[in-house]
Every structure is written in structure tokens, then in C-alpha cells.
Amino acid sequence: MKILTVCQYYHPEPFRIHEVCEELAARGHEVTVLTGLPNYPMGIIPEEYKKGAHSDEIINGVRVIRVREYPRTPGKVGLARNYVSFVWHGCIKALFMKKDFDVIFVYQLSPVLMAIPAFIVKWFSHTPKIALYCLDLWPASLASLGVEEDSLFYRFMKAVSIRIYKGANMIGYTSREFTKYFRDELGIDRKDFIHIPQFADDLFSDISNVAPSPDDGTINYVFAGNVGMMQSADTIIRAAALVKDERIRWHIVGDGFALDDCKKLCDDMKMNDKVFFYGRLPVDEMPKFYNMADAMIVTLSDNDLISYTLPGKVQSYMAAKKAILGCANGETKSVIDEAGCGYCAPACDAETLARLADKMAADNDFARMGKNSRQYYDRYFTKKDHMDRIENMLLA
Secondary structure (H helix, E strand, O other): OEEEEOOOOOOOOOOOHHHHHHHHHHHOEEEEEEEOOOOOOOOOOOHHHOOOOOOEEEEOEEEEEEEEOOOOOOOHHHHHHHHHHHHHHHHHHHHHHHOOEEEEEEEEEOOOHHHHHHHHHHHHOOOOOOEEEOOOOHHHHHHOOOOOOOOOHHHHHHHHHHHHHHHEEEEEEEOHHHHHHHHHHHOOOEEEEEEEEEEEEHHHHOOOOOOOOOOOOOOEEEOOOOOOOOOOHHHHHHOOOOOOOOOOOEEOOOOOHHHHHHHHHHHOOOOOEEEEEEEOOOHHHHHHHHHHHHHEEEEOOOOOOOOHHHOOOHHHHOOOOOOEEEEEHHHHHHHHHHOOOEEOOOOOOOOHHHHHHHHHHOOOOHHHHHHHHHHHHHHHHOHHHHHHHHHHHHHO
């Protein structure tokens, strides 16, 4: 089967899309990717990708075609320019590239606009279908960025989102809650919906070969991933100021547009002896932080629509057999509770998060919770199951 994958992001950006495409290629499919220039999350294009370098190359059996785009910059205008530039250049490339594909696979992160080049290919070829895998709900994500739902722009983007989702022949989704949004908010209830949970990087499935951290008597809670508005990482700092157990230390590993604000808040609250920042690190350095952690942290903003999502980091935490300390609503809380792998406070509730952090430290039940995490992962989130569902969706 000849597959065209359309996604604004690809390796070396930190998304699992490259693993999915490489596994499809390993299964005997011919995979081409239409993507942009790597610059997520901080808007910095690596030197080796500038001036048109690596614009058409083979990576682990996958043909990767890159188009120009403006790098991300802070603020709504900077993001909008980044989003639109990929769509524009992606559509131009789509008009002139060879179009002998059996299926078009849209790996839809933010924005949903990244799917538009896929429709250009379909309209100007005989490709029979578009299969869209939705990892980020639109226009819900705009609300999380502070765009008012009654604004003209939001209503316009809602109409565009509905058109794109209805135009796909089938939709895969990461979180069980997504179908409620499609039905209740977008009025889409006659699609072939397929639940396809995410999986964790193989790196986290076995961290036993990483040297354990020395036992210095501290309780370490680790947050790993993007530090943006939706992640509400400032709640961690506010909770750190409220915990009573002096052994607890908080570690934030990652980068993003909200990182500087979090550091300033930490300074203002004089929590630098309890909260530590490490910035963005290569993925192969992450197992040592997982090994250090007594529990891993997931936080999300207090937004009804964001609560539909299950961040991919949850699967990584579970694959690594870690207890989870959460501060989120909706699907994230449901998974933590179902798995019995930790505690979860309401989103942005620093006081409850601090209380649960103290309780988790006092109970010292990390090993049992970690075991529950891995059992739940093996039941619902394996890479093989994910790839089987993706492949079945493309072949249907």
C-alpha cells in the first residue's frame, strides 16, 4: 500500500509520528511524509535543515518531503504565522508532487489546518480516501489559548474544523472523550470512529538498565514534557509552597513558552530549594529522571475541552512503571483512577495537589502504584496494538 502521511511535525521534533511511519514502512508499506521544517517547540530550526537542506530524503525507509514554514514565535500572531505558512507551502507542494497514493493519512496535531494539503492531493488525484488520526481537538485548542468562543475568528475556525473532520473518510482518536466533542460540539456522529490510544517510546518500556539514583532521603516528583499554557505547570510551583513534607522535591524537565513565567514564579515564591528546572533534554537522557522519580507528574489547565485529552506522557509514565501524581480533569483523571496508579487532584487546584503529594509521600506505596501503571499500559497502550489499529484504519 502506498501511503501519503501529512503532518506539520516530524523527526527530530518530539512526536511519535516518525515511529508510526517507520513501523508502517517496516510492515511493507511505501510511506511518504509531507511535513515542515523542524522547529517545535521553541521556534529554532536546526542548522542542518536550513537553506533547503534535507528537503527530500529517506529516513529509515520513509521518504520525507519538507516544505518551508515560518518558525514558531511566542504569542497568537507568531503561532498563526507558523500554522498558515505550513498550510500554504504544503498546498503548493501538494499540487506538484506525484499523486499515486492508495490512502492519505493525516496525523492531526495542532492545528487542524495541517490537514488541508491532504485534501489538495485528494482533489487533484484518484486517491480514494483520507484517514485522519486526531490527537488534538479543534477548535477546542483555540479556547485553551484564550480565544473567546463567541468571537468571529473562533466561529470561523469551528466551521473550518467541521469541514475538515467531515471531509475525512474515517477518524481515529486518542481519547475516549473525543467522540463526545465530535457529536455534541461539532455535530459529527455518522463517521467511522476508531479509538486508537497512543503508545510510549520504546525507551521508557525498560529503564532497568539505568543506574538508580542514590537514596538521599528525598521524595522526588518529576514533570516531563512541554511547559506551555495548557500544561499549567505553574500549579506545581504553587503546590510546592503548600506541601508539609520537607522531603519532597519537584523537578520540571522540559521547555516551552510558559517556562520563563514558571521560573519567575518560583523566584517570587522563594521555592528554588524545592523546585528544579532542567530545560529541554534529549530523549535518551530522560530515563535517568524517570529512574530518579518516586512519581511522575501530569498537569493540565482547567478547561472543559482540554479535559477530553489524554497527554501522551501518561503512556510513557505507565510504560516506565511509575506512579502518577496528577492535577487534571476528564480523561486523565479517569485513566489514573481506573489504573489505580496514583492520585489526581482537580485541574489547577494547587491546594489539593499539595495534600495528595503529602499523602503519596507518607503512604510510600510507589512500587504498587507503579506495578498497576505497567499492567494498565500492557492492557491498553502497547505499540503493537496501536500500529494494528492504525494499519486497519488505513486498509479499511
